[in-house]
Amino acid sequence: MKEHIYTIPVTEAFEQECECPLCFCQRNLEGDALEYELGAAMMEPDHRIGTNQSGFCTRHYENLYNMQKNRLPYGLILDTHMEEQNRLIAEAYRAVGDRLAKESMDGLLDAMKDKLAGRKRTADLLTADLLGILTRLLGDCAICTRVANTMNQFADTVIYLFFREPDFRLKLEAGKGFCIPHFKLLLELGDETLSVQKKAMWLRSLLPLQIENLGRMQTDVHWFTQMFDHRNKDADWKNSRDALARAIQKLGGPMDVD
Ligand SMILES: [Zn+2]
Ligand SMILES: [Zn+2]
Known part of the structure; x- marks a missing residue:
């Protein structure tokens, strides 16, 4: 394993309440x-x-x-x-x-x-x-080039900590998953760096996490659209008030929207 100097910022990012810790980074x-x-x-x-x-x-x-x-x-x-x-x-x-x-x-x-x-x-x-x-x-x-170089190392650190620190792994698995661009980055890095067995372990955590959280995001967006139905005028917004802003960042990565 390479030297990992990004353990602290990556661990901090996973403390944040957000849709993708790598977007925070x-x-x-x-x-x-x-x-x-x-x-x-x-x-x-x-x-x-x-x-x-x-x-x-x-x-x-x-x-x-x-x-x-x-x-x-x-x-x-x-x-x-x-x-x-x-x-x-x-x-x-x-x-x-x-x-x-x-x-x-x-x-x-x-x-x-x-x-x-x-x-x-x-x-x-x-x-x-x-x-x-x-x-x-x-x-x-x-x-973009400058940021992408460091983001590769951050994503590499995520995979490193996943195998190295049980607490980190639990935190990752209990989190909200990653946006689509960072999901892709993590898949690519896992593919390049992990042995066959570790790759399977990694995918068995990453995929259920992504499927669950991409599904949650779509449910929120769907409920957002339902709230425009007059039959739902007194219904609870649940988690859908900011669903569009969260969804587009889940789909497209970091952007400047509130
Ligand atoms: Zn992201
Ligand atoms: Zn750019």
Whole structure:
């Protein structure tokens, strides 16, 4: 087993009253990563090279913007990121500009000739090139990458403690399970790290926990919808008042909803 330095934050997360202890960990990590991005990271040239390449995902662009302080660092990050990405797009276009101009005047016959000769059309090549650049750009996020690296170690610690600490195992089995993204992460890590026998033991705890708690969540959402039926106007909301907010986090992982 690897050295586990995350025992304390993971154990703390399992003390929380929440739908997914790993979401609790991730929210803390994201908070720290957002602060770092607009603070200490500004002084690290290597990190700036990374954000120039990757940028952020939709959610983290928004989170950084909503940290009202530190508008200048955010401006500086966006400035150099856009400078680099705009250049890549412009270079891809300029590299084929002349051929594209010629192709734009081609007739159907020229296109047929290229097709018969197995020659790719410049417009197709450029489109594929640009889609490659944009797909990479939209798939990358400096904060997601940073957080995911640590989340892997947190999830690894959950599995480690499950086998090592009987109390932790009882707490996990008595808890509310995990959100879908962290359920997937735990399955993947268990698959990679556990022996066949331990994997079966792990699944025999994880699956009943998930089935029960995903079912509970759906029951709450179902009851929420039933409360809009006039026949239930005096009925008890039970646990369904905040069912939608809990359900979408159970389905999608940490998000900023109340
Ligand atoms: Zn989660
Ligand atoms: Zn992100």
